[in-house]
């Protein structure tokens with residue numbers, strides 16, 4: 650039984666009440682709610698650690714403060730695409746290695762070594778694709794919620810998700826399609 654308190658951890662790096670804190674907490678809650686709603690209606694729910702899903706969903710974007718993303722109020726030095734690797738580093742340092750894996754593997758629908766080379770991404774050359782059902786579910790749920798600088802974020806329609814993933818590559822869209830079917834019974838073209 651873990652003693653992880655996501656809000657307490659977030660408060661170590663984000664000033665409670667600040668716009669970035671509010672956006673991060675709202676986004677984490679939205680992704681957690683989406684993931685838990687899906688789990689509640691899925692045969693996969695029985696095999697999932699739902700407490701972990703909720704905690705890790707709350708923490709998956711904790712690394713953004715280390716990135717240079719002024720529109721989100723983040724004054725770090727790293728490119729935004731590094732926020733997963735950075736979040737993993739932050740949580741691993743606390744001993745939260747499984748939560749850290751979610752951070753590292755949730756960007757896009759996961760990033761492969763081939764993607765890193767093809768797009769010349771400033772990331773360590775290793776596969777960062779969700780592997781466990783919990784990692785896959787949080788990554789999937791996250792795709793529906795954008796952080797756009799306002800606390801309440803924005804819900805993304807499937808068409809918008811399709812467009813952005815196809816722009817990266819068919820393999821990315823196909824991974825999302827598989828999850829949509831497995832988690833929600835949705836058949837996408």
Ligand SMILES: [Fe+2]
Pocket residue numbers: 676680709710791
């Ligand atoms: Fe996210």
